[in-house]
Amino acid sequence: MERVYRLTISCPDRVGIVARVGQFFSGHGGWIVEANHYSDPVSNRFFMRHCIRAESLPFGLAELKSRFAEIAAEFDMDWHINDSDQPKQVILMASKDSHCLVDLLHRWHSKELHCDIPCVISNHDTLRSLVEWHGIPFFHVPMDKDNKGEHFRRVNAIVEEHKADTVVLARYMQILPPELCQKYHGQVINIHHSFLPSFAGARPYHQAAERGVKLIGATCHYVTQDLDAGPIIDQDVIRISHNDRVEDMVRLGKDVEKMVLARGVRSHLEDRVLLHGNKTIVF
Amino acid sequence: MERVYRLTISCPDRVGIVARVGQFFSGHGGWIVEANHYSDPVSNRFFMRHCIRAESLPFGLAELKSRFAEIAAEFDMDWHINDSDQPKQVILMASKDSHCLVDLLHRWHSKELHCDIPCVISNHDTLRSLVEWHGIPFFHVPMDKDNKGEHFRRVNAIVEEHKADTVVLARYMQILPPELCQKYHGQVINIHHSFLPSFAGARPYHQAAERGVKLIGATCHYVTQDLDAGPIIDQDVIRISHNDRVEDMVRLGKDVEKMVLARGVRSHLEDRVLLHGNKTIVF
Amino acid sequence: MERVYRLTISCPDRVGIVARVGQFFSGHGGWIVEANHYSDPVSNRFFMRHCIRAESLPFGLAELKSRFAEIAAEFDMDWHINDSDQPKQVILMASKDSHCLVDLLHRWHSKELHCDIPCVISNHDTLRSLVEWHGIPFFHVPMDKDNKGEHFRRVNAIVEEHKADTVVLARYMQILPPELCQKYHGQVINIHHSFLPSFAGARPYHQAAERGVKLIGATCHYVTQDLDAGPIIDQDVIRISHNDRVEDMVRLGKDVEKMVLARGVRSHLEDRVLLHGNKTIVF
Amino acid sequence: MERVYRLTISCPDRVGIVARVGQFFSGHGGWIVEANHYSDPVSNRFFMRHCIRAESLPFGLAELKSRFAEIAAEFDMDWHINDSDQPKQVILMASKDSHCLVDLLHRWHSKELHCDIPCVISNHDTLRSLVEWHGIPFFHVPMDKDNKGEHFRRVNAIVEEHKADTVVLARYMQILPPELCQKYHGQVINIHHSFLPSFAGARPYHQAAERGVKLIGATCHYVTQDLDAGPIIDQDVIRISHNDRVEDMVRLGKDVEKMVLARGVRSHLEDRVLLHGNKTIVF
Secondary structure, three states: OOOEEEEEEEEEOOOOHHHHHHHHHHHOOOOEEEEEEEEEOOOOEEEEEEEEEHHHOOOOHHHHHHHHHHHHHHHOOEEEEEEOOOOEEEEEEEOOOOHHHHHHHHHHHOOOOOEEOOOEEEOOOOOHHHHHHOOOOEEEOOOOHHHHHHHHHHHHHHHHHOOOOEEEEOOOOOOOOHHHHHHOOOOEEEEEOOOOOOOOOOOHHHHHHHHOOOEEEEEEEEOOOOOOOOOEEEEEEEEOOOOOOHHHHHHHHHHHHHHHHHHHHHHHHOOOEEEEOOEEEEO | OOOEEEEEEEEEOOOOHHHHHHHHHHHOOOOEEEEEEEEEOOOOEEEEEEEEEHHHOOOOHHHHHHHHHHHHHHHOOEEEEEEOOOOEEEEEEEOOOOHHHHHHHHHHHOOOOOEEOOOEEEOOOOOHHHHHHOOOOEEEOOOOOOOHHHHHHHHHHHHHHOOOOEEEEOOOOOOOOHHHHHHOOOOEEEEEOOOOOOOOOOOHHHHHHHHOOOEEEEEEEEOOOOOOOOOEEEEEEEEOOOOOOHHHHHHHHHHHHHHHHHHHHHHHHOOOEEEEOOEEEEO | OOOEEEEEEEEEOOOOHHHHHHHHHHHOOOOEEEEEEEEEOOOOEEEEEEEEEHHHOOOOHHHHHHHHHHHHHHHOOEEEEEEOOOOEEEEEEEOOOOHHHHHHHHHHHOOOOOEEOOOEEEOOOOOHHHHHHOOOOEEEOOOOOOOHHHHHHHHHHHHHHOOOOEEEEOOOOOOOOHHHHHHOOOOEEEEEOOOOOOOOOOOHHHHHHHHOOOEEEEEEEEOOOOOOOOOEEEEEEEEOOOOOOHHHHHHHHHHHHHHHHHHHHHHHHOOOEEEEOOEEEEO | OOOEEEEEEEEEOOOOHHHHHHHHHHHOOOOEEEEEEEEEOOOOEEEEEEEEEHHHOOOOHHHHHHHHHHHHHHHOOEEEEEEOOOOEEEEEEEOOOOHHHHHHHHHHHOOOOOEEOOOEEEOOOOOHHHHHHOOOOEEEOOOOOOOHHHHHHHHHHHHHHOOOOEEEEOOOOOOOOHHHHHHOOOOEEEEEOOOOOOOOOOOHHHHHHHHOOOEEEEEEEEOOOOOOOOOEEEEEEEEOOOOOOHHHHHHHHHHHHHHHHHHHHHHHHOOOEEEEOOEEEEO
């Protein structure tokens, strides 16, 4: 993968944004290798993502940011520029189920996912050996029902200590406290094992079996204080039939969960996901 | 299509059902061309559908029913035998949107759907010419908001007069009164333009846009007194993105609606759908 | 739908294209409502599609073209600008099977497809009444096996007379002569009833049944002199099983054919399809 | 999972097969928990799969086989009865790519796949540590281009020594010699990284990119002497666009490959796949 700077922008829509940004880069010889735009007709907000070949610019990231800040101010932009050579620091959290964790670790190990995984945190010790085989530190942080606060204080400390910018709940199965949701807004990705908004909350496959649906699904979303109601990044479904009992749904659903989570995480890592209220733009 | 008798059975599960039924048919030289079974592990109920080549039996439908009644009584069966040469009488109901109606009429006209369509009923006169081109009578039964009762009395009269055994709500957009739901239990098929149970009720595409889902869907189900909560026959979804406005969802959703409705109606016409409480077995 | 100018570009890739084009439009107050880019890393060719709100520009289409020609020359562009208010002239050609034709006509009739359909041409008279119900002239141009030349001379005359810019072969089932393929390069859209390149040529469902595939498909492509080998616009598949005989594949395949054709035609009508050798960019 | 006997049958179709088999089991109190039938209308061959609760029968597997042999002879059946408690012995073969191997190992490790994996064979040593972490012996059998015979003699010896009844080529990337294909007919499962019959042979993703298809796929099939032409067990596809380069196709294709292979292997392990010439019945 060639090195690129990834610029993402969100600002009020008006004439001249694309031209101004394009001019800025071409003026410095910047080679745009990927460009996406979206104008939201309801909110009149404009979203953009550009990838610029790093070596085509005569300056580095800091200088680029400093120079771009002028344009950003002019157009009242929310904006970020990331360097594809500076991988995100992603902490994975899991419980006992291994399918999502194995999938993400394998994608990382085979260099499909470009990120660092400083550690894995779990409320059980079950998956330690698996994680450690990958050469990744494993933190077992037990969950005491009567003292969840202590659990999350330790989780928070580990996240801070490792300077993580992304936390992925790979079937972690515990509800994050509101203060963590707020603190890490847009940085915590969860996989919920239903096609949201159907079957939010506990035991979604049991709910699905009860209702007699013909497709089951999974939803990858950013975590907010409202349970299973945060901005959706990706979803998918799989066909089932009357033949499938709850345990078959659980098994079939695992494949959807891990695929949807991996796609969502990949989009996040490549800065393809822009927040727009409680929705997402996924370029 | 060769002529077959379609036997459907639902009864308490126990040893010997398949053998007893198989023996009955083979004893009369009956050639089974299709056979499906399902044992529900939760309710311990057994479901079966057999297609028997009509000409392989030495007697006709009446005699077949009379002889089979003994076995049915022995095993406490809910059962039906239909003759594939006696098409169901299906009344279509629509409003102004034509996509589902056109689709069903075309499938009928091109002999893909084996049924009779004695008439189409609509609360608007918009689709009259389309229906009449197919040589099918069109009844415009206006809906007076202050007197819905009168509307449904006329609808009921038309259904009775045409001896319909199935009513398909092809985007009819009105809520059937409870007494009709009960009277025609398991005979009225609706298409709802969402992936139920998400977005039941009015304006599901607007609800979907509001929630920011990444797939939209449609659900074909039998109508019951509980709005959009009846037994689901079939469902499907289509991928959307942030680019798709509500009007795009409406357009894309139409394709899913008509496909899902057509599949559900086809299954119903071929006696493939067995009710199991508020769920369906679809063989 | 608001009126837009749709600009499509293909040119050698280099720094500054987006900036120059963006500058051109913003300099005239042009409001870009949709923008897509693609840089092909193999051929180093750049592709772009912009939609500009017509009323945001101070001049009309002719002036726009004349002014843009300078930039186009500078960057050695293949380019087109179309006005969304000037619908394409689309002639549909069919044989006896109605599913694709009905589908396209219905989408046109319900204003989902924005184009004019000056006429339908068929080598059989079967579908006349259907077409004429839509108020569209129907030309029955019989095909004499011993004189195909005469058939295609008449077809060509009708296409020329109606100033068609697009011809859609909606299961027309005849092979266009090379001179027509060349003359209307990139303007004739065909639907082939297989997932190309598998099962090109005659009786693809029989070929599929013979091979025992588990999915069947359809392919929408531009017609070239090489049978079923032109640039692919869209494809899709549907799952089948051992239970499905050839006639079931034919039935199930019809749904895929009409959906894929409709999507391909829609993309073509909206100038979303750019040719790139024997491949397509579909924005 | 409760213990069941899995009976699979293939025989000339005629009246009375189902009745005779049903009678046999019910006569011994045998509880059928799953039953599938298929009559092929072209070959007039009948296929069946029954699962009978083991504990409902008054005798064991040997006695069951001995008694059933009479019926089998009467109807000229190809037949097998397997005990779900006697897992198949499955040897996995891989090369350097880990995605299919990791996926299968994880499904086995998490008890989703019910089989024994006596060992993994590879022509490279790359995946040893991964395999051994699972507690499975790993045999590195190098491939000498000038002496492929030696490689396959050792492979054959290992397969024989471990009494394997199934070999899964999990992206093994070498062509089995004809004598092995014949010897293990219906026992060797391969995953090919294209939607066969398109793009058989080498570098299918490059072929796909060259042709400009809009979907790529994978095919799980039994290996025969004809390269990539054996009976297909399962297939699936994933949508791509002009944006996806060959390396993106390789990445996206991996997910389809591993899913399709896992589904095919699962069907095989549960005795759901019946051979019918060069096609399969998958119950």
